[in-house]
């Protein structure tokens with residue numbers, strides 16, 4: 406059936422094809438069906454929705470997501486129901502726990518990128534990976550397929566360094582301090598980040614409170630050639646384009662299957678042309694990797710995958726037993742890291758982790774002698790050189806380089822929890838902290854999150870503040886308070902943990 410295009414000024418987050426019910430019935434198209442649009446020799450795909458208000462018979466409404474495809478207003482388009490993609494069979498194969506072949510993985514990734522697989526099928530794929538995993542051959546095929554379905558950055562500088570955290574720990578704004586330290590030392594570090602997956606703030610969400618994170622590859626190249634580094638959102642570029650489409654589903658489920666995580670991270674590093682990559686694996690209770698054995702095994706996988714991609718990879722297993730620093734949520738984290746960069750001092754956990762990671766990269770890149778990287782990283786931070794470099798990066802990414810931490814807007818609806826009893830902080834529940842911050846609206850509401858006043862091992866008196874929740878709406882604040890009351894985000898105990906007698 407040929408219908409006339411009507412480009413709509415709406416962006417539902419995925420390509421939606423709106424059809425009048427009369428035409429839908431005639432063409433045998435049902436709501437949520439996959440629809441194929443034939444425009445000359447091109448075929449593109451979207452999900453069907455019925456709209457009798459804005460779309461007349463003979464018209465087809467196309468959501469803003471189709472704009473990049475170069476369709477003009479009023480163009481005649483052949484609209485047909487699409488056949489079920491072959492890759493759905495491969496998803497079912499993985500659901501049964503079978504190994505996928507390279508060609509099957511390539512076909513799956515191509516179908517995700519071409520939008521032939523809808524969120525419902527991608528979600529089944531993510532779930533199958535969460536349950537059955539991928540072996541190293543499958544992971545390598547997935548990584549290369551994810552990278553090669555997109556563009557590759559080609560920067561004429563050597564060496565190209567990169568850093569990536571597997572995430573999972575609340576308040577992990579560390580790489581926003583690592584990147585300016587490394588770039589200030591003269592190394593090139595084109596850092597791409599994803600938005601939050603399981604946490605309340607991905608690095609791209611935090612950076613977005615300070616500058617633009619959405620650039621084309623040419624723009625990234627110009628930024629990196631000018632200032633030596635960047636902090637951009639991987640999903641904005643046509644770089645490993647399947648990554649953001651799968652992350653969108655992972656975020657809703659708050660899962661990050663290991664094989665997909667390896668491919669997601671390493672495909673972005675591969676596409677950016679990184680030669681030396683440092684991977685941060687936060688390890689501890691309530692994060693993605695809970696013990697050292699699991700961390701070492703994952704480290705081996707990253708190193709092996711790097712070898713297959715021609716990259717030199719090192720891994721830092723870092724302490725993830727409680728949040729990094731005191732702030733959780735995009736704007737709050739941005740305030741904390743900018744305060745740290747400006748003063749050269751900050752919470753011990755943040756400064757230790759950032760200078761430790763940056764130090765390893767400085768040694769990998771050959772600008773610091775072995776064993777001296779951390780000291781050099783700390784000097785760069787304390788001397789203000791890292792802050793000066795961050796200002797350059799913010800300016801190159803169209804932000805205000807002179808922004809003050811207190812100018813970064815945070816939620817004005819707040820609620821503070823206080824210690825119900827005196828004692829020592831014996832635990833901070835990472836999962837509960839993330840759940841509270843997300844319920845408060847993070848990462849979408851940039852000002853939402855929470856501020857911790859205490860860390861593990863510290864002493865509190867009854868009535869001392871433990872943490873403040875920040876939200877941008879009363880409703881979100883109330884919901885976050887309920888989540889906080891239901892969980893025990895901060896554990897306080899006296900020095901006597903248990904009394905046992907009469908055994």
Ligand SMILES: O=P(O)(O)OC[C@H]1O[C@H](OP(=O)(O)O)[C@H](O)[C@@H]1O
Nearest residue numbers: 570572573598599602603604607608
């Ligand atoms: O904690 P969750 O949300 O699961 O993980 C996602 C975060 O981890 C990585 O951090 P970085 O960019 O290396 O700093 C990703 O890019 C993203 O920002």
Ligand SMILES: O=c1cc[nH]c(=O)[nH]1
Nearest residue numbers: 571572599666669670
């Ligand atoms: O970029 C990232 C980070 C963690 N996990 C992923 O899947 N991707």
